[in-house]
Amino acid sequence: MMEILAVLGLPLAGGALLALWGHEKWAPELNSMASFCTFIASILLAWKVLVSGSMVVLNEQFFIDSFNVFLVVLTAFVAFTTTLFSRPYMRNEAVLSSLSNYQLRLYHSMYQIFCFTMLLALTTNNLGILWVAMEGATLATVLLVSLYRTRESLEAAWKYFILCGVGIAQALFGTILIYFASEKVLGAGGTALLWTHLDAAKGSLEPTVLSIAFVFLIVGYGTKVGLVPLHSWLPDAHAEGPTPVSAVLSGLLLNVALYAVVRCKILVEGALHNRFADDLMIGFGLLTVLTAAFLLWRQKDIKRLFGYSSIEHMGLMTFAFGIGANFAGLLHMTVHSLTKSAIFFSVGHAVQRSGTQTMEAIRGLIKFPAIGWGLMLGALAILGMPPFGVFTSEFLILTHAMQSHPWSTPVLLIALGVAFASIFGKVQSMVWGEPAGKELLHAQASLPILLHLAMVLLLGLYIPPYLARWYSEAARLIG
């Protein structure tokens, strides 16, 4: 119980403190400190769950099982490494984009609040609070995306707010419908929205209502996952916000949204006893993978490019959970968020060096080994090259698809091939060539990039047994 309070309380406290002192010299360190403490707390929490199994605490309002605890750790970890990257990045940015004290305070405070809402969404047992937390995460990131106050960033933030606001409203309707169905079984009042109770009673929930609810839920939370056709906010938001925000958006928020979808899927599946929810996820997933892969080809902006790549991978995960390749889906969640944030770290520095986000103008990154190699290896990893972890998960997904839905394999292969061609060609030309651009005022943060890539490499070569057990446990929960 203490651990949960720490996991949620630390970022909240950090957000409050940084709202006051976010512009000070030592603010980035405070930011990292808060995230580091959160990470430690999440490790403790995970340890506890690993030892004593899932737990329900604080008047049943919070619920931790092996599925969400691993996401909690992942979220806390990536949030922490991103703050490490954010330290030099935002110091450079403060000079390059001449950020005011107010903007710096806003950035640091909202970063922590954003982490808080994500962790709240992951740990809460109440589907209503899950919704509230997701909406809170939207609001926090809207402020982060519009940080620079340029025309483009305002436009991106507006689009983000409106699309996600509309989407998430559909999710609220879905939640209401679930409450409506469960109220008959569990009685009115507080318990009818608690996930643990719903899970226990899912067999007796009204199937028609739940199937309608799931449509609204997948459209709603799917907007935040970035599922096509509701994806158009995602590349804009990734391109226009500060790069650390792009990293956590891609690496974490999308995961959390997908987590919400999967949680709902478990309930709906239990009530329906058919493949309706799965088929919906397969359909959305395939459409997303395919559309995003072809859109990748036409990108000119480096951050948009990787934004679309995130859409593609989220589609792949949705598909994986749809066909029941849960283990592979969870693994892919992990490696994607590690790899994609590493890529954004290198992209951030590359953009600061070249002073532009247009890929044609970025050249010769290899002269700065951490950035150039980071981007190159990151891109290779995200494209599913062995021996990186993404290869393992994609391989697992593909083999699973071949067994259960053979017709989908060619579609996936085409999409992955197109994605490979577009990303690899573009990254290659950025990495080689004559270097251009200027020195950075503060040296780049190489540690987070290397750390992430090393972990992805490790996961590709060898999954530690406790991690594998953890995944299998979570995969079993998802069903």
Added chain:
Amino acid sequence: MALSSQFINLLASILLLLAFAMLSQRRIRSLIRLFMVQGMTLAVSTVVIASTTNQSHLYYSALLTFSLKVVILPWILFRMIRQLNVEWDVETLINIPSTMLVGIAIVIVSFNLALPISHLAGTITRSTIGIAMACVLLSLLMMITRSKAISQVIGFLSMENGLFFAATSTTYGMPMVVELGVALDVLVGVLILGVFFFQIREKFESLDLKHLEKAEEE
């Protein structure tokens, strides 16, 4: 049928009517007034449901609705349009009669969608869930067809109203903690957007989102 449920049906129909009225309203000031009336209708219907079913927590949520949607939000919005000096939503993206036809189609779809649900509901207000769903989708339509940022926000808020009505009419309201959270989100959202309007206006010299040309939609 008991008088109270007839009354709720009437209020539900008024909500539907208001959704259409908002869809066809060109003046932003009138739009906000319609939003106020919508909030008022919602609060009244919540009170009626509360008194007929003796669900005391609904009184609180009626109070919450009233203070948030009839007093605070319209006040903020009126202040905003005064300061920003926007009165008219110059033109809608699709002309109004076609919007209305789409709206009617939406109502039919949502009524059909709601039919199985309302058969299952045990509440006295069960038949209104189709109307709630229609209100949500009509507000969505309004957001799609409007070009002014502020009308989109009003569309967003009225969508939230529809959701609130869905919650009260199907289940006598969500648990209080959820309702408070939702209200908080809405309030914070509007405050953030208020700041946003000024920034957009500063950069674009207009609140017309058509000026937000897509930054290289490629």
Added chain:
Amino acid sequence: MSAFGFFAQFLQLFLTVLLAPLLLGWVNQCRAWLQNRQGPGIEQPYRKLRKLFRKDAVIAENASPLFRIVPYILFGAMCLAAAIVPSLATDLGFSEAADAIALVGVFALARIFISLAAMDIGTAFGSMGARREMLVGFLAEPALLMVLFTASLISQSTSLTVIVETLAHRHFGIYPSMAFTGIAFLMVLLAENARIPVDNPASHLELTMIHEAMTLEYSARHLALVEWASSIKLFAYVTMGIALFAPWGIAQAADWLGMAFALPILIGKLLVAGCGLAVIETVMAKQRIFRAPEFMGTAFLFGVLGMLVHFLLGA
């Protein structure tokens, strides 16, 4: 056909044709009072009719026989319409033929003929009026049908007799669907009878008029019949409104006593309705003709909403 039915039918038709100008006079008188004018008195329409009947008819040289026949067709169609709308009793002689869709058809028939006659002479005004009339009618008809369909849905029949009987026996309560269709019907009534937001019956301003533009070429007895027909049309619409939305007090089958009561009740309702119409016309302003589609679109919307709400709420 029962004796009662025959009698009721005869009485209703007789009264309708006779009282129709009186209703028009009453509306105009009320409007005059509301505008602080003295008004010409409620018998003014009769005086006008008498004057017109006494005059010699002048007909354009190039008028076809159609032009001469139309006033009679118009008058006949309106009499038929007024005859099948149950206003005094539900058990009318024509009740077999009193179908909601047929009623709309009768109105459409009259509209087609008057438009043809307006274009017959070939003047610019006539054609313009005909075009506008068709525009309004084309928009008003679906709205009227929606209103009647909602009523038919409630009573499970398109027979006007059954509809009115069902509505008269309905449990008293709040019916949102009827409220919506009521508004829709009122809007259709205003548009179809060339009343104020759509057309101004008192104006001969060429740019705005609809109905008057079509009858410009008529004179004497022809004009009298056309005018009389339009007052019957107003009367038919008002009684239809009463039958649908306030049917209490109408005489049921073979109820002689009810019949005796039905007449004063009907007259009372007509007085109130005429007054209300005058109020509406006084407080509203004439809209631009280009707004008419929007006005009728709103009416249609109300009608559809009424029907949908009935489906959903069952009320």
